[in-house]
Amino acid sequence: MKKMLPWLITIMLSITLIVLAVFLLSDKLLGSNDKGVSAAPTHTPVLTxxxxxxxxxxxxxxxxxxxxxxxxxxxxxxxxxxxxxxxxxxxxxxxxxxxxxxxxxxxxxxxxxxxxxxxxxxxxxxxxxxxxxxxxxxxxxxxxxxxxxxxxx
CATH class of the missing domain: 3.30.479.30 (Band 7 domain)
Structure with missing residues (x-):
């Protein structure tokens, strides 16, 4: 069991780093919805x-x-x-x-x-x-x- 412990720690650390990288890069990998022109109407100033x-x-x-x-x-x-x-x-x-x-x-x-x-x-x-x-x-x-x-x- 003591011989497998370093391997388990390495695998868990690797999985954690991969999940963290995917989370941080998800906007670039999946594409962002904020790009381009918005279909929402333009904001009108408050008028009297x-x-x-x-x-x-x-x-x-x-x-x-x-x-x-x-x-x-x-x-x-x-x-x-x-x-x-x-x-x-x-x-x-x-x-x-x-x-x-x-x-x-x-x-x-x-x-x-x-x-x-x-x-x-x-x-x-x-x-x-x-x-x-x-x-x-x-x-x-x-x-x-x-x-x-x-x-x-």
Missing amino acids: ADQIVEVSSEINQVTTNLADPDYIAKMSFSFQLNDKKAKEDFDKIKEIKIKPIIIKTLGDTKPENFKDSKVTEQFTSKLLEQINNTLPNGKVIQIEITDKIVSSL
Whole structure:
């Protein structure tokens, strides 16, 4: 037994060192999830009510069919932009560029998607991306659905 003791200590020490090395190098071996661009929305600074009104715009009463032709949606939206100049540009093109984007996006959406708030957030994220690609200056920071009616015909 005394002859095996050094061997047992060596094996236990080796196993401990291997486990410690794997633990310390696991980020490099397995890859880190912190790399790349985050899908989370950008952090918006805290604004006063007057500042929010200065950079916000609305599109009211958008009515269109959904992906299922038996359903119709009537919605109103509120858009918060990053600055006053972006809001001015947004207001100039909202009826000729932004509203058609909303109608197309609603036309591709199934009615059951509006029953779940998580899927509704995915819808607004998709809308946010498409609208930001259209804006000449500035960007939309946040989109809120202010009124929503989804009904069958």
